[in-house]
Amino acid sequence: MSPFLDGWIAHRCGLDAATPQSVLRVQLARFNAVLRHVRRNGVFYRKRLAGLFERRGDLIETGMWPREPFDVAEIPLTEAADIKRDGGRFLCVPLDEIARIVTLSTSGTTGIPKRLAFAADDLESTLDFFAHGISVLVRAGDSVLILLPGAERPDGVADLLRRALPRIGARGIPGDPAADPKLFRKEVERYRPQCLVAAPSQLRRLLEGLESPPNLRAVLSSAEPLPDDVRGALAARWGCAVFDHYGLTETGYGGGVECPSHDGYHLREADLYWEVIDPFSGEPVPDGTPGEVVFTTLTRRAMPLIRYRTGDLASMLPGPCACGSPLRRLSRIRGRLARGKDGTLTVIAPSKGWMGP
Numbered sequence: 001m002s003p004f005l006d007g008w009i010a011h012r013c014g015l016d017a018a019t020p021q022s023v024l025r026v027q028l029a030r031f032n033a034v035l036r037h038v039r040r041n042g043v044f045y046r047k048r049l050a051g052l053f054e055r056r057g058d059l060i061e062t063g064m065w066p067r068e069p070f071d072v073a074e075i076p077l078t079e080a081a082d083i084k085r086d087g088g089r090f091l092c093v094p095l096d097e098i099a100r101i102v103t104l105s106t107s108g109t110t111g112i113p114k115r116l117a118f119a120a121d122d123l124e125s126t127l128d129f130f131a132h133g134i135s136v137l138v139r140a141g142d143s144v145l146i147l148l149p150g151a152e153r154p155d156g157v158a159d160l161l162r163r164a165l166p167r168i169g170a171r172g173i174p175g176d177p178a179a180d181p182k183l184f185r186k187e188v189e190r191y192r193p194q195c196l197v198a199a200p201s202q203l204r205r206l207l208e209g210l211e212s213p214p215n216l217r218a219v220l221s222s223a224e225p226l227p228d229d230v231r232g233a234l235a236a237r238w239g240c241a242v243f244d245h246y247g248l249t250e251t252g253y254g255g256g257v258e259c260p261s262h263d264g265y266h267l268r269e270a271d272l273y274w275e276v277i278d279p280f281s282g283e284p285v286p287d288g289t290p291g292e293v294v295f296t297t298l299t300r301r302a303m304p305l306i307r308y309r310t311g312d313l314a315s316m317l318p319g320p321c322a323c324g325s326p327l328r329r330l331s332r333i334r335g336r337l338a339r340g341k342d343g344t345l346t347v348i349a350p351s352k353g354w355m356g357p
């Protein structure tokens with residue numbers, strides 16, 4: 001049996017076996033298809049990448065470029081501010097093919113909301129990742145209490161997760177995201193979930209007022225970086241296995257999830273091409289070196305994102321995982337980059353050990 005997620009990634013890439021080299025070949029071919037898609041159908045990228053299309057257009061049209069990660073570094077980066085300013089111009093499908101628009105009113109300096117659009121098949125690939133990713137902690141027959149927000153919104157993150165769970169024979173129950181320990185205890189007594197999905201801030205609140213919930217075996221932490229003390233308290237006080245997930249709305253919610261070795265995130269490599277760059281120079285950094293996480297959507301149709309800067313600081317972990325997977329893993333998120341109005345970058349480092357660039 002192949003290690004966690006590797007069989008699924010191989011299947012999604014049309015490969016017999018997923019190795020770093022075979023997956024990279026598929027990713028670069030998909031990257032090429034994304035470039036052709038946005039050149040034909042996307043107003044924003046046709047303009048942003050005009051210089052690239054002038055230099056590399058013939059090679060791109062014949063499927064010959066990019067050929068290696070070195071080539072990718074030549075492509076301009078995309079920032080959150082680009083989406084805020086030019087949201088609609090990112091669209092690459094007719095409006096009637098858009099199944100869902102997510103509006104993010106982030107705390108950014110401009111206050112302008114970010115809008116992201118998804119086609120039905122974009123959402124389907126998220127459902128597929130959720131079903132396979134969460135199988136690291138959820139078994140057939142389990143009930144999963146989901147405290148993430150968005151259960152009331154069709155295609156919100158909680159709703160997508162609830163719909164993905166029956167694919168592995170499990171049941172998802174939307175809980176109250178604002179639950180205090182008392183209400184949470186009622187929900188736990190009523191549904192007796194084996195697994196819980198929640199953000200660290202929710203988990204911290206619930207840990208304060210509740211002894212080990214009966215039946216609860218595993219917790220998936222998502223939406224924010226998981227602090228060590230919350231992870232430790234879940235294991236020590238609740239006796240739970242704890243798995244951390246990394247993803248943004250921009251990645252189509254899912255991005256990567258820990259395996260039982262808990263040594264970095266196994267990435268959603270069939271759908272996303274990940275890079276780590278020096279946030280100040282924009283140059284790629286070697287594995288093991290911290291930098292800003294950047295991704296490109298490889299299968300997104302409605303609103304592809306090319307070399308999108310997440311503002312999250314992490315590193316690619318060198319070497320294979322203890323679980324046996326040879327594929328790349330992303331380290332835990334070590335900090336955030338804040339961008340001032342004048343474009344200056346500040347490193348916010350909540351976790352110990354982050355040295356800064």
Ligand SMILES: [Zn+2]
Nearest residue numbers: 259261321323
């Ligand atoms: Zn692993």
